[in-house]
Amino acid sequence: MTQTTASKGITVLGSTGSIGVSTLDVMARHSDKFHAVALTANTQVDKLFEQCLLCQPQYAVMVDEQCAEQLAVRLQKAGSETQVLSGKEGLVQVAELESVDYVMAAIVGAAGLLPSLAAAKAGKRVMLANKEALVMSGQLFMDAVKHNGAELLPIDSEHNAIFQSMPAVGKQGVKRILLTGSGGPFRTRNIDTLHQVTPEEAVAHPNWSMGQKISVDSATMMNKGLEVIEACWLFDTPSANIQVVIHPQSTIHSMVSYIDGSVIAQLGNPDMRTPIAYALGWPERIEAGVKELDFFDVARLDFEAPDFVRFPCLKFAYDAHEVGGYASIALNAANEVAVASFLNKHINFTEIPQLIGYVLEQTQGGTPVILDEILIQDAASRKQAGLWIKNNKKQTTFI
Ligand code: NAD
Numbered sequence: 001m002t003q004t005t006a007s008k009g010i011t012v013l014g015s016t017g018s019i020g021v022s023t024l025d026v027m028a029r030h031s032d033k034f035h036a037v038a039l040t041a042n043t044q045v046d047k048l049f050e051q052c053l054l055c056q057p058q059y060a061v062m063v064d065e066q067c068a069e070q071l072a073v074r075l076q077k078a079g080s081e082t083q084v085l086s087g088k089e090g091l092v093q094v095a096e097l098e099s100v101d102y103v104m105a106a107i108v109g110a111a112g113l114l115p116s117l118a119a120a121k122a123g124k125r126v127m128l129a130n131k132e133a134l135v136m137s138g139q140l141f142m143d144a145v146k147h148n149g150a151e152l153l154p155i156d157s158e159h160n161a162i163f164q165s166m167p168a169v170g171k172q173g174v175k176r177i178l179l180t181g182s183g184g185p186f187r188t189r190n191i192d193t194l195h196q197v198t199p200e201e202a203v204a205h206p207n208w209s210m211g212q213k214i215s216v217d218s219a220t221m222m223n224k225g226l227e228v229i230e231a232c233w234l235f236d237t238p239s240a241n242i243q244v245v246i247h248p249q250s251t252i253h254s255m256v257s258y259i260d261g262s263v264i265a266q267l268g269n270p271d272m273r274t275p276i277a278y279a280l281g282w283p284e285r286i287e288a289g290v291k292e293l294d295f296f297d298v299a300r301l302d303f304e305a306p307d308f309v310r311f312p313c314l315k316f317a318y319d320a321h322e323v324g325g326y327a328s329i330a331l332n333a334a335n336e337v338a339v340a341s342f343l344n345k346h347i348n349f350t351e352i353p354q355l356i357g358y359v360l361e362q363t364q365g366g367t368p369v370i371l372d373e374i375l376i377q378d379a380a381s382r383k384q385a386g387l388w389i390k391n392n393k394k395q396t397t398f399i
Pocket residue numbers: 013014015016017018019020040041042043044063105106107108109111112129130131132155156157208209210211212213214272
């Protein structure tokens with residue numbers, strides 16, 4: 001495909017996921033401004049094949065080797081010129097390419113850390129949805145952005161809203177960040193029945209349509225916890241300056257409170273194409289395909305304080321960030337293992353925080369300074385989480 005020099009080359013890491021699909025949707029609305037250089041997926045051959053035919057990227061990466069082979073055969077048969085790469089190395093390679101201007105970091109979980117970091121080190125515009133990468137690597141990631149002239153634009157709707165509500169330069173006059181969250185599907189459910197929650201109930205978010213892992217995180221409120229840590233790093237702020245505000249309608253996506261009594265908020269319908277379009281277009285605004293907010297339709301906005309007893313994961317996250325980088329890595333790793341085990345029905349919903357609490361108790365204080373130390377802690381915490389499940393569990397039944 002011929003591209004104008006003004007068109008930005010984009011790698012979409014995790015293009016087959018919820019954020020990936022929304023990103024391609026916004027890009028397609030502006031085919032004069034953006035073109036896909038590389039698309040990546042873990043194992044979804046059919047979906048990546050369709051996306052390759054549609055977007056004609058130079059590269060497609062499938063982490064799974066066999067899936068990569070299947071994709072390559074199918075693309076060749078279809079006459080496509082897309083080159084297929086495989087493995088984690090393939091992800092890093094397409095995050096660093098010279099021909100890439102922007103990288104959408106939309107792989108879920110720790111698997112996104114290396115390519116997201118590679119994009120930052122290569123000085124790209126990093127559009128960060130993969131909050132787990134930042135929770136794990138904190139200072140290291142922020143330093144990589146700073147020292148390599150990368151641009152970091154938050155995709156998480158709350159952080160994108162905060163970014164929009166902050167002063168254009170610096171943080172003069174900012175008092176605190178008000179991080180909103182819907183409270184998830186179990187905000188008002190009888191607390192004594194939470195152990196009976198099924199994976200199907202947990203992934204049914206009241207307002208947002210998202211991937212499975214983040215949907216479960218929203219149900220435990222670990223998502224908000226990870227977002228508190230994410231906000232600390234993105235906006236260089238202590239966690240004490242970040243107040244979680246439960247706002248069930250998800251109309252306000254977050255706010256910034258100023259010393260003069262002003263509160264600046266960003267509002268909109270819950271559609272991730274808004275923050276994606278913002279990051280793609282920044283500093284300009286571009287059309288996103290999102291329906292305009294109808295205030296008469298919204299009618300009312302409610303606010304509540306978060307319930308740390310019902311949602312212990314939120315408290316774990318605040319505490320972990322205070323303890324240090326190792327604890328944040330352990331928090332994330334234990335949560336990833338717990339969520340996968342819950343979705344496979346190996347543990348029940350209330351065992352998610354039990355498992356995470358156990359792993360955090362085993363974790364040292366302090367903060368890693370190099371990538372290897374991060375990866376070692378991640379592996380160790382996953383092992384501890386696995387052992388907890390093995391020692392505590394048989395098959396869980398949902399009554
Ligand atoms: P998803 O599960 O829908 O998609 C995940 C993508 O990552 C897929 O393309 C998948 O192929 C790829 N992937 C999964 N495991 C992988 C692995 N081991 N190696 C390489 N690639 C792998 O997830 P999502 O909902 O799009 O979320 C992606 C990220 O964005 C998460 O970090 C999430 O917290 C964040 N986020 C999502 C939303 C949302 O609305 N979905 C909102 C805010 C932030």
